[in-house]
Amino acid sequence: MIRNRHILVVDLILVAVAAFGAFALRFDWLFLQYRPEFTSYLVAALVLKPIVYFPFGMYFRYWRYATSHDLIAICFAVSASAVAMAVFVGVGRASGFLPEFARPVLMIDWLLTLTLAGGVRMSIRVIGDARGTENKPEALQSRRVLIVGAGEAGVLVVRELRRNPQLGLTAVGFLDDAQDKWNKQILGLPVRGPIATLESVVRHAAADEIVIAMPTAAGSTIRQVAQACGRIGIKPRIVPGVYELLDGQVTVNRLRKIEIADLLRRPQVIGRAEHVAYLRGQSVLITGAGGSIGSELARQAAFSKPRQLILLGHGENSIFEVHARLVTQYPDVQIHPIIADVRDTRRIEAIFDRFKPDAVFHAAAHKHVPLMESNPEEAITNNVLGTRNVLRAAEQVSVARLVLISTDKAVAPTNVMGASKRLAEQFVLEAGRRLGRAYVVVRFGNVLGSRGSVVPTMQAQIQRGGPITITHPDMKRYFMTIPEAVQLVLQAGGLGAGGDLFVLNMGEQIRIMDLVNDLIRLSGIDPGDIPIAVTGIRPGEKMEEALWEAGSAVSSTSNPDVYRVVEHELHAESGTKPSANDVIAAAKSGDADHIALLLQLALPSYMRPTAPAGDVHRDDLEATRPE
Numbered sequence: 001m002i003r004n005r006h007i008l009v010v011d012l013i014l015v016a017v018a019a020f021g022a023f024a025l026r027f028d029w030l031f032l033q034y035r036p037e038f039t040s041y042l043v044a045a046l047v048l049k050p051i052v053y054f055p056f057g058m059y060f061r062y063w064r065y066a067t068s069h070d071l072i073a074i075c076f077a078v079s080a081s082a083v084a085m086a087v088f089v090g091v092g093r094a095s096g097f098l099p100e101f102a103r104p105v106l107m108i109d110w111l112l113t114l115t116l117a118g119g120v121r122m123s124i125r126v127i128g129d130a131r132g133t134e135n136k137p138e139a140l141q142s143r144r145v146l147i148v149g150a151g152e153a154g155v156l157v158v159r160e161l162r163r164n165p166q167l168g169l170t171a172v173g174f175l176d177d178a179q180d181k182w183n184k185q186i187l188g189l190p191v192r193g194p195i196a197t198l199e200s201v202v203r204h205a206a207a208d209e210i211v212i213a214m215p216t217a218a219g220s221t222i223r224q225v226a227q228a229c230g231r232i233g234i235k236p237r238i239v240p241g242v243y244e245l246l247d248g249q250v251t252v253n254r255l256r257k258i259e260i261a262d263l264l265r266r267p268q269v270i271g272r273a274e275h276v277a278y279l280r281g282q283s284v285l286i287t288g289a290g291g292s293i294g295s296e297l298a299r300q301a302a303f304s305k306p307r308q309l310i311l312l313g314h315g316e317n318s319i320f321e322v323h324a325r326l327v328t329q330y331p332d333v334q335i336h337p338i339i340a341d342v343r344d345t346r347r348i349e350a351i352f353d354r355f356k357p358d359a360v361f362h363a364a365a366h367k368h369v370p371l372m373e374s375n376p377e378e379a380i381t382n383n384v385l386g387t388r389n390v391l392r393a394a395e396q397v398s399v400a401r402l403v404l405i406s407t408d409k410a411v412a413p414t415n416v417m418g419a420s421k422r423l424a425e426q427f428v429l430e431a432g433r434r435l436g437r438a439y440v441v442v443r444f445g446n447v448l449g450s451r452g453s454v455v456p457t458m459q460a461q462i463q464r465g466g467p468i469t470i471t472h473p474d475m476k477r478y479f480m481t482i483p484e485a486v487q488l489v490l491q492a493g494g495l496g497a498g499g500d501l502f503v504l505n506m507g508e509q510i511r512i513m514d515l516v517n518d519l520i521r522l523s524g525i526d527p528g529d530i531p532i533a534v535t536g537i538r539p540g541e542k543m544e545e546a547l548w549e550a551g552s553a554v555s556s557t558s559n560p561d562v563y564r565v566v567e568h569e570l571h572a573e574s575g576t577k578p579s580a581n582d583v584i585a586a587a588k589s590g591d592a593d594h595i596a597l598l599l600q601l602a603l604p605s606y607m608r609p610t611a612p613a614g615d616v617h618r619d620d621l622e623a624t625r626p627e
Helices: 004-026 037-056 068-095 104-133 152-163 195-205 219-232 292-303 316-329 345-355 369-374 376-396 416-435 454-463 482-493 512-522 576-589 592-602 618-624
Strands: 143-148 169-175 209-212 283-287 308-313 334-339 359-362 401-407 438-444 446-448 468-470 479-481 501-504 532-534 553-556 562-566
Touching: 004 037, 004 104, 037 068, 037 104, 068 104, 143 152, 143 195, 152 169, 169 195, 195 219, 209 219, 219 512, 283 292, 283 345, 292 308, 292 316, 292 359, 292 482, 308 316, 308 345, 316 334, 345 376, 359 376, 359 482, 369 376, 369 416, 376 401, 376 416, 376 576, 376 592, 401 416, 401 482, 416 438, 416 576, 416 592, 438 482, 446 482, 454 468, 454 512, 468 512, 479 482, 482 501, 482 562, 576 592
Parallel strands: 143 169, 143 209, 283 308, 283 359, 308 334, 359 401, 401 438, 438 501, 446 479, 468 532
Antiparallel strands: 501 562, 553 562
């Protein structure tokens, strides 16, 4: 390994060579006989030039991975040293120390020094790259890799392949839709044409693997590549996107197989990760921090450098895992793991009194519709009582900002889970208006990849060989990835002034059958080769979801992917809060029928999915509804 002290020794030799060459080119090779000023100039160059190099980092860089930025630093350092030598000559002439001096020598010396100093440093990288590509282990058969995407990510992949010959992967070229790159070379590899030519290029180049190096590409582009790979029997891999890189760097070892999250039938909502300014230096508390949304909230909140981060959750294993990961990634943030149940009023109040958070993200909730239909008491006590406890504790310690994570199932709810979230929304919106604080609700649809969601379930079914179970082929749902949903939640949390309902831009609803077919193809299977079983719509499920009630007032915000929604029903406070409290009391008593009746009293848009004999019907409720 070449160390910087070795480079310093080489520099001294090069400085002498450049000085000698400058005099020789200006005069002749016998100049020593009649140019006595050379000795003084040489001594000054050997002293001054290395001293000037130091502030420019010429001896503090790892030249094995030198870039264009390092080359610019070399130019500045050599130019500064030339100025220092010019000053030396000027002072020498003025004082009589140098009775004569040919000024062209300074320019020739600058050019020679720049060539020699830059050449030596750049050669370190060239030699290192060359050594990395030779003498691969004979036992490891090299596989040929075609890179889709000739941008920064594609260049990074090629460099990583060359730095890691033990992987046995050799890049054979690029594909890119940018026409100005076609038939040109990048890192010595040809750009073979547009992405549409993938199948013919794979055959012509005898490629064994495909790497998609387009982290910001639209889902339609990724799907096009994936389908082409499926036709030729190659499973592509994709460079991780920006959200997966908040805590690290892209390397070949982190290339992953395509997941359904890459194939959203819309562009990704967020193009880049951002610090959330209102969290910097604050005390941030997240409930449900061990869940899919809560853990990602914790990760992205920690990225914004809060003063302290409180991870509150009921499951000790999940909180342990999240805490262990975050303390490693963000050692400068104080992170406190807290095991508690949001239904425990005194415990929640004690936690809030201890940490006095500035911002609270309330993500703790039961979310599975069929389970909550069978266990309505749990849905109400966790989602409604838990939210009330968090709100009361927040009010007591004057929490300035609170965000409730809600769901599209709270819109015209047909199940207990959705109804419980609707009541939780009402609590937060009423508190925000009453207190004049930034207490807001953020509502969005299904989250791809969350625990227990449809995609991981289908992936497991495919691995078992089927059948894939769906409730109805024409059912549609909104989908969003966990990182983009959380990023928008954090941004929406900074928009509210008090009592605001925000809805995230979810794009168009996706037909579940289309989702299934895409997932099957990505698994390298023809959709006709795996059975699909239709089980029928379950109690409480809808064919399609909605993001807001009919007749709502929807307006834009400063973020084009976050809408402000006013649902007039939510602002009708008459009888709402007492009914919600009654629902909580019924849940504590375990009376499921009474829970159903009170939900219908409290929520005008709620409709039970079924009405068994003996149940109270909606017409009967109208006579008993409070005025």
